[in-house]
Amino acid sequence: MADIVESFSELKLNKQIQNAISEAGYEKPTPIQQSAIPLITAGHDIMGIAQTGTGKTAAFVLPLLMKLKYAQGTDPRALILAPTRELAIQIHENVKKYATYLDIRHTSIYGGSGTKVQIESFANGIDLLIATPGRFMELYRRRVFGTKLIKTLIIDEADKMMDMGFMPQIRQILEIIPVKRQNLLFSATMSDFVIKLSEEFLEFPEKVEVTPQASTVDTIDQTLYEVPNFKTKINMLDHLLSNEDFSRVIIFVKTKTNADNIFKFIDRKITKSVKVIHGNKAQNTRLNSIDSFKNGDTRILVATDVAARGLDVSLVSHVINFDVPLIYEDYVHRIGRTGRANNKGIAITFSNKAELYHIEKIEKLIGRKIEAQKTPADVKIEKTPFEEQQTMLRELDYLRKKDDPEYKGAFHEKKHKKPPHKKKRSR
Template identity: 40%
Template sequence: MSEKEISFSSLGLSKFILQALNDLGYTHPSPIQAKCIPYLLIGRDILGTAQTGSGKTAAFSLPLIQNINPEFNAPQVLILTPTRELAVQVGEACSHFSKYIKNIKTIVLYGGQNYTIQIRALQMGAQIIVGTPGRLLDHLNRGTLNLSSLRSLVIDEADEMLRMGFIESVEDILKKIPKEHQTALFSATMPESIRLITHRFMKKPYEIGIQTSIKTRPDIRQSYCKIQKGISKYELLSRFLEIEDFDAVLIFVRTKIATIQVAKILEKNGYHNIAVLNGDMTQSLREQTLKHFRDGQLNILIATDIAARGLDVDRISLVINYDLPTDSESYIHRIGRTGRAGRIGRALLFVEPHEKYRLRNIERTIKITIPEVKPPTSDMLITRRLEKFSEKLEKLLSSDDIDAYRNLLKKLINLPIFKKQSDTLSAILLKLAQGNRPLILPPDPIYRDIKKIKNNHSIKKISKDMNLYRIGVGRHDGIEVHHILNIFSKKVDIKSQYIGRIKLFDYYSTIELPKSIPINKILNLSGIRLLNKTMKIRIVGVH
């Protein structure tokens, strides 16, 4: 049987799992699924060498779910993942795959979540436990997790666990579970320390090697934006939605709860033609939502990866990865929803500082460097809002009742409070007309602390003989104190011992320079490049 002829039903999966797969839009098994499922169904150990994004989650969870005894309410399957994000995603996948099998429950355990919540869930019972090594080991040591009835163990992304320092915890867990159990281990690479685990804890595993052939598309313009201190992820999303031109936008989040949370935030920010797409929706509601999205009644759709399977809407011009996907294949599937019907698509990825390594993994897999874009500034938002406001005014110029409003304006101008102040009246009406999108915004969060420097304690600490200057480069640009010291000592012709304190911040720096140096001489240095970054200099403190 050729690879294309293989179906999920031919692999021996039950009708309940096949029904769940059909709901999720799964058609044919991936290579690793086709090879793993039959062996895991018969209880064999599996050692899989596969790049992230090969479809491992379904490859191990489908057969292990089928082998569960739903009448026995105790942990039978344990799945170890290196990160809580992956644990949550795997847990949701297991819930979706098992939704037509009565009494099967999944619990996800990870650090950072309240122990009381997790202990209560464990007391209620579940057959599938998904979690990170550290938290799982904590529960085992506390006696709140009993794995005496465990039948199957999965170690996912073993090399990532090694990199993150979790391998010792994994080995400790392996020592605490029943010796008679089935093991499936997956790793993108197979370093010696992981190979040793397979020798010590696995029984003649069937080895599977899969090479992914993930390719990116040149008709999609990709970029990422790093989440910065001082601006929330929600605010960042709202800003990009406001400045981007799009017909329809698809926003990917990690969990079904996040779809609802993000939708509520956007509604508060004035977006109304939005909907969510998650695994809890009925098929009829899903179809209705997609119909409205296709015909333009909805412009923004917030979805999880599983819920968006099979989604094909030509008018999607922008895909936003609000939450970073757990693997490269998911990323490619996500951004592939745009750039349809011969049009250029746009894809944006939000990256938390601690997620940078996962961005690099995606770049290595798709063999391109994704460029960074900066968050939209307040000035950009103001410009955008003025453009839209001007367009509204132009349309109103041709309205039939404009003369009636002119007469009304004359009456208002003649009010005593506005006599000889028609410009004040215009300003008030302009402010009223702007609604919930102000045309005047406060400075960006990353600049607010500059005012503190100028108005508060920092000025008091400046020597009487010094002025304080702000330089528009900082740690984020790779700047160190010696870089600033060298350039100023050379360009201003001043010995370093006469330069005052230099302070580095994330996006700017400050320097104290003697009052004897003319201010204009310092300001004229604006435009000089430091580490390939243009310096902008202004004075922020004079004693």
């Protein structure tokens, strides 16, 4: 849209929705909301490229609520698909907030918890359904709901959906819902998989891109520390978390084992105000940990990338990447947990020798350098154990060979070096 929209009233939302978003503290539409809401209201298919923290959930939920108007029938008339249970829950929380004064029935269904309560939520009919693909298909096959009335399909975090391998389930869903419908697809990045998905189910879409692909929010200060090994990363973490300015912190790690070990270290050495979430944790445990962090009862949350998206917490002071993510777009989503709603945020990344390879790729993706700083003088630099050193070298070899098949590798000379020539003994 060419004109700047100063208020939600200019977007022609009804009075009930305006009252709800006003009570939620929304003052002025964000750029994605300004651009997407009029197009969605007009019935266009949308391809939305928007990074996390830009207000995209409201951008598609508000016009959807306008379209649904009031409770009608028993089966869902709109479907929002999300890649993770955390994101499905977050979207549902926002729907509850925006629909406070509307007579619209809504629920969310997702894996990782029992089906009994979720099935019961359909008892009085549903207008809007938020779901992860697997649980949607499970309950559909059990005839909990029908799909013939679905007139709007929204796929959120499409890039994550593709990373997690949901394409087969999405194709199944597309086969069982009406062909004639409005389609909205939102993604932080425009990967080849997302383009393929958009070509399969969007018809002449309007593209809404409020920021360059995979860009990071300007309110986030990004810092890089080159840290040689795991033990030194732990020392670095100890140093940073002793600073009270680190008031609400998310620490992202690659593996469940690292998450548990770092949680135990913080709990034992730094503070009891810490929780950990990853795929092996029960659903209720994860939700309770997230709620405790949201409410300010917990200062530090240690998480794998299961929580990198769909974790909507205001005033996160710092994000620490203990491990560099291997899916480069996840860097954007991780650090997007801070610096939300125009607040300042700080993102700190630890990188060992092998991870610097990924840092270069991430910098290329986000179109900027991550400022490198020297390790503080009072942080003890530990000697890298031989096994960890070998693991890093092998990883670097593997990555460089992927880029250059002719690359021989750090171990090449050792493996192929001929033994010294022995002189024949004279008889």
